[in-house]
Amino acid sequence: MAHTPVWFMxxxxxxxxxxxxxxxxxxxxxxxxxxxxxxxxxMQPVRRLGVDAAILFSDIIVxxxxxxxxxxxxxxxxxxxxxxxxxxxxxxxxxPLEPEADIPYVLETVRVLVKDLDVPLIGFAGGPFTLASxxxxxxxxxxxxxxxxxxxxxxxxxxxxxxxxxxxxxAALRAQVEAGAQAVQVFDSWAGQLSPADYAEYVLPASxxxxxxxxxxxxxxxHFGVGTGQLLELLRDAGASVVGVDWRVPLDxxxxxxxxxxxxxxxxxxxxxxxTWEAVHDGVQDVLQRNGGRTGHVFNLGWGVLxxxxxxxxxxxxxxxxxx
Amino acid sequence: MAHTPVWFMxxxxxxxxxxxxxxxxxxxxxxxxxxxxxxxxxMQPVRRLGVDAAILFSDIIVxxxxxxxxxxxxxxxxxxxxxxxxxxxxxxxxxPLEPEADIPYVLETVRVLVKDLDVPLIGFAGGPFTLASxxxxxxxxxxxxxxxxxxxxxxxxxxxxxxxxxxxxxAALRAQVEAGAQAVQVFDSWAGQLSPADYAEYVLPASxxxxxxxxxxxxxxxHFGVGTGQLLELLRDAGASVVGVDWRVPLDxxxxxxxxxxxxxxxxxxxxxxxTWEAVHDGVQDVLQRNGGRTGHVFNLGWGVLxxxxxxxxxxxxxxxxxx
Numbered sequence: 008m009a010h011t012p013v014w015f016m017x018x019x020x021x022x023x024x025x026x027x028x029x030x031x032x033x034x035x036x037x038x039x040x041x042x043x044x045x046x047x048x049x050m051q052p053v054r055r056l057g058v059d060a061a062i063l064f065s066d067i068i069v070x071x072x073x074x075x076x077x078x079x080x081x082x083x084x085x086x087x088x089x090x091x092x093x094x095x096x097x098x099x100x101x102x103p104l105e106p107e108a109d110i111p112y113v114l115e116t117v118r119v120l121v122k123d124l125d126v127p128l129i130g131f132a133g134g135p136f137t138l139a140s141x142x143x144x145x146x147x148x149x150x151x152x153x154x155x156x157x158x159x160x161x162x163x164x165x166x167x168x169x170x171x172x173x174x175x176x177x178a179a180l181r182a183q184v185e186a187g188a189q190a191v192q193v194f195d196s197w198a199g200q201l202s203p204a205d206y207a208e209y210v211l212p213a214s215x216x217x218x219x220x221x222x223x224x225x226x227x228x229x230h231f232g233v234g235t236g237q238l239l240e241l242l243r244d245a246g247a248s249v250v251g252v253d254w255r256v257p258l259d260x261x262x263x264x265x266x267x268x269x270x271x272x273x274x275x276x277x278x279x280x281x282x283t284w285e286a287v288h289d290g291v292q293d294v295l296q297r298n299g300g301r302t303g304h305v306f307n308l309g310w311g312v313l314x315x316x317x318x319x320x321x322x323x324x325x326x327x328x329x330x331x
Numbered sequence: 332m333a334h335t336p337v338w339f340m341x342x343x344x345x346x347x348x349x350x351x352x353x354x355x356x357x358x359x360x361x362x363x364x365x366x367x368x369x370x371x372x373x374m375q376p377v378r379r380l381g382v383d384a385a386i387l388f389s390d391i392i393v394x395x396x397x398x399x400x401x402x403x404x405x406x407x408x409x410x411x412x413x414x415x416x417x418x419x420x421x422x423x424x425x426x427p428l429e430p431e432a433d434i435p436y437v438l439e440t441v442r443v444l445v446k447d448l449d450v451p452l453i454g455f456a457g458g459p460f461t462l463a464s465x466x467x468x469x470x471x472x473x474x475x476x477x478x479x480x481x482x483x484x485x486x487x488x489x490x491x492x493x494x495x496x497x498x499x500x501x502a503a504l505r506a507q508v509e510a511g512a513q514a515v516q517v518f519d520s521w522a523g524q525l526s527p528a529d530y531a532e533y534v535l536p537a538s539x540x541x542x543x544x545x546x547x548x549x550x551x552x553x554h555f556g557v558g559t560g561q562l563l564e565l566l567r568d569a570g571a572s573v574v575g576v577d578w579r580v581p582l583d584x585x586x587x588x589x590x591x592x593x594x595x596x597x598x599x600x601x602x603x604x605x606x607t608w609e610a611v612h613d614g615v616q617d618v619l620q621r622n623g624g625r626t627g628h629v630f631n632l633g634w635g636v637l638x639x640x641x642x643x644x645x646x647x648x649x650x651x652x653x654x655x
Contacts (some may be wrong), residue, residue, distance in 0.1 A: 033605050038453075152602040152637050159614070160606035199558075202579050202600070204617075234523075237579050255561050257527050276526070278476040282484035290483070313476050 011295065011304055012059035014129070015321060016231075017311030018052035019064045022318050025051050036072070036082045037145025039065050042115040049120055049128075055318055056326045060127045060190070061120065063183065065113055067194055068141065070179040073109035074102050076142075083155045084146065091145035093153075101171040106182030113179075114186040121187030130183030132176035132247075134195020134232065135169035135213035136206075144161040151200050158209050169213035177220025185225045192229035193247070199234030206238050211245060218246030229272055233310045243269050252298055254279075254309030258297040270303035275324070277308040280316045284323065291324055295331050334621065335628055336383035337652040338453070339645060340555075341635030342376035343388045346642050349375050352402030360396070364390050366439040373444055373452075379642055381649045384451050384514070384629075385444065387507065389437055391457030391518055392465065394503040398426050408470065415469035417477075419488045425495040430506030436639035437503075438510040445511030446654075454507030455635045456500035458519020458556065459493035460530075466496075475524050476578055479520040482533050493514035493537035501544025514648045516553035517541055517571070523558030530562050535569060542570030553596055557634045567593050578603075594627035599648070601632040604640045608647065619655050 020026055026048055029038065068078045077089035080120045092100070106114060120128050134152045138295040140154040141147070148154070158165045198210060208327075218228055230242040231251025242250050243265055250269055252261045254276035261271055279290045298304040306328045312321065319328045334549045344350055350372055353362065362368045392402045392410045401413035407459070416424070432437060436627040444452050457465075465471070465480040504515045522534060542552055554566040555575025566574050567589055574593055576585045578600035585595055603614045615630075622628040630652045636645065 150602055150637055152605050152639065155600065155602035156605040157336065158606075159603050159610035184597055199579070202581060204581065205600075234558055255523070257526060257528065276479065276529075278479035279483050281476050281480040284483075286483035313474055 010329045011298070011306050011331065013306035013325050014058040014060040014062065015052070015056070015308050015312050016062070018058060018321070019048050019062065020312065022312050022316040022321070023051050023055065025055075029057075035066065035082075036069075039069055040112045042112055042119050045112070045116040046119040046123070049116070050124065052321075053124065053126055054324045058126070060129050061124055062129040062192070063113070063117060063120070063131060063188065065116075065131070065293065067111060067131070067138065070104050070110060070132065070175050071138065071142070073106075074104055074175065078098065078141075086141045086146055088142055088145045092142040092168070093157075095161070095167075097166055098164070098171065101168070101175070104175040104178040105177055110179065110182075114182055117186035117188055120126055122266035125257055127189035128187065129190045129192055129229075130180055130188030131192040131194060132179045132217070134176070134193045134198060134210075134217070134230075135172050136198045136201065136210045137194065137196045137232070138172045138176070139165075139169050140197050151197060158205075162209070165209060166212070169210065170216060173213035173216040174220070177217045180217070180221045181186075181224065184221060188226070190227040190229070191221055192231060192251070195230070195232040198232035198242075199236070200239060201238070203237050203241060206241050211241055214242075214245035222246060225265060227270070227276070229305075231272065239264055249305065251307070252309065258294055258304070259299070262298070262301070267301075267303070270305065271298070272305040272308070273308050274309040277310050277313050277316070280308070280320050281313065284320070287324065288327065291327050292331075295328070333652045335622070335630050335655065336498065337630035337649050338382040338384040338386065339376070339380070339632050339636050340386070342380065342382060342645070343386065344636065345638035346636050346640040346645070347375050347379065348642075349379075359390065359406075360393075364436045366436055366443050368445040369436070369440040370447070373440070374448065376447065376645075377450055380646045381653075382450070384453050385448055386453040386516070387437070387441060387444070387455060387512065389440075389455070391455070391462065393437060394428050394434060394456065394499050395462065395466070398428055398499065398587050400424065402465075402650055410465045410470055412466055412469045416466040416492070417481075419485070419491075422488070422491055422495065425499070427494070428499040428502040430502055434503065438506055441510035441512055445549055451513035452511065452514055453514045453553075454504055454512030455516045455518060456503045456536075456541070457496075457499070458500070458517045458522060458534075458541070458554075460522045460525065461518065461520045461556070462496045462500070463489075464521050465492050475521060477640050482529075486533070489533060490536070493534065494540060496542040497537035498544070501541045504541070504545045508545060508550055510562045512550070514551040514553070515545055516555060516575070519554070519556040522562060522566075523560070525562070527561050527565060530565050535565055538566075538569035546570060551594070553629075555596070573629065575631070576633065582618055582628070583623070586622075588625035591625075591627070594629065595622070596629040596631050598631070598633040601634050601637050601640070604632070604644050604648070605637065608644070611644060611648065612651065615651050616655075619652070622643055
């Protein structure tokens with residue numbers, strides 16, 4: 008490979024004026040449910056930024072909406088769950104995902120995209136802790152207190168719950184790959200709220216179900232959560248071939264901990280993109296130097312693009328990474 | 332010492348019905364400015380929970396209000412800064428703190444308390460990154476993007492800024508100790524948003540100013556931020572005698588990294604207090620076992636008490652730690 012590949016989490020989104028223009032007319036989930044729109048939004052950053060991969064425009068709650076749960080996405084808030092999960096009885100509501108019947112529009116978007124794209128398409132799904140937290144809290148949470156109260160207090164219910172969520176995620180990923188996606192990423196965004204011992208006990212078995220569910224498909228699989236510095240080895244042990252690293256752990260230290268056999272993705276602080284170009288440049292160079300020219304590095308931010316980011320800065324980062 | 336000492340961050344606050352009753356009639360800053368009320372609130376958890384230390388009821392923004400900045404505390408939001416700091420010109424607004432003139436009510440509260448308390452009183456101040464973030468963002472922030480843009484993009488302004496904030500914090504701590512506080516804690520709550528290299532470059536020099544400012548007073552000094560697992564060595568290197576550890580790093584690992592010479596404070600997940608007593612009990616025992624009976628451990632939560640916590644659970648935790 009000639010250069011380090013680069014893409015950005017949330018590259019398709021509010022940092023792009025063409026996306027904001029589309030959102031004037033369409034809701035987020037309406038775009039997801041309309042393959043031509045979802046495909047267009049997915050391609051916007053590929054066209055404008057020159058990134059080496061596209062990531063499907065969707066949301067981790069989409070498969071849950073697909074099985075009939077009443078979840079909306081509120082601008083500025085995130086997912087809002089009409090009836091939060093609170094007890095064993097709620098498990099019934101988590102029926103298995105039948106992708107072709109439940110989320111046909113997602114698969115159609117993938118099929119449209121793989122015909123048109125000349126870079127790989129990344130499919131994705133939500134990880135067990137993060138999906139569980141949204142369903143139990145009813146939306147985003149700072150403390151994840153209800154989630155943890157169930158996890159610590161009713162471990163049997165919890166394990167059944169995250170196992171079912173893992174099966175839904177695995178089915179969604181398998182279907183995306185069958186439709187043509189060339190890589191997958193599991194976003195367990197809030198898993199970093201847990202200690203290693205708690206992650207290993209309460210989440211890792213479910214995460215393993217997800218990665219085992221796509222293992223036979225032979226595509227690269229990325230495992231990422233924000234602030235998961237204490238969990239990197241466990242994210243790998245779940246079965247991922249690539250571990251996403253947020254900006255709080257230097258890439259050379261992540262490599263030392265995970266060994267040369269695990270590829271790394273990351274990890275420029277997204278907030279740095281709002282500083283001067285000189286500061287951005289130094290940050291990019293620091294990430295590249297800590298990788299030390301190894302293959303097995305996918306350049307990315309350490310978390311999603313901030314909405315106020317100037318897309319020209321992202322395009323310059325792509326050029327810088329490609330020129331290195 | 333007969334047993335491991337225990338107190339809880341945010342033990343004086345919304346988890347206590349007697350505090351909520353008082354807040355029906357008085358604003359948070361009104362209580363802080365009224366020594367008899369602030370002293371009463373400080374003592375509430377000592378009376379009810381049997382903890383081994385009191386922490387002054389105040390807020391990290393109080394010294395900034397004391398020097399004339401227009402900052403309010405909004406219920407459910409946090410600090411709201413009327414005119415956020417954005418450029419070098421704003422540095423003028425950070426004049427040195429003269430504790431006896433600027434925050435006399437805080438010192439009076441300390442004096443009232445040390446007469447009445449039969450446990451040590453902990454004074455506190457905000458750390459440089461956290462205070463800077465509130466002033467620059469204008470309030471709480473998820474991404475701290477403006478703060479980091481200034482930090483990375485205008486390092487000269489940034490260093491002058493956090494240095495001035497550190498001097499204010501140090502003056503506030505010194506005055507609290509002179510008034511009778513027997514220990515101090517620096518809450519750099521959001522420092523965990525930074526990588527070790529960035530913390531070392533942009534924050535550590537200011538943190539050192541704070542701890543150097545109280546070193547001659549010879550009281551124990553705790554340094555804490557949430558999600559600072561990647562920074563524990565640097566929090567110690569700032570000059571603290573005790574490092575606060577949040578629940579994401581096991582106490583035995585923190586000890587291994589910091590050595591036997593540094594005392595540790597922590598680190599039960601506050602969300603666990605909302606689970607069954609069995610789960611709470613197991614969590615407390617796990618923390619105690621990881622400490623392995625060493626002195627140099629102050630039992631605490633890994634972050635503040637959640638408002639929905641049952642104070643009876645906290646009282647049982649105190650008993651459990653005392654009986655261990």
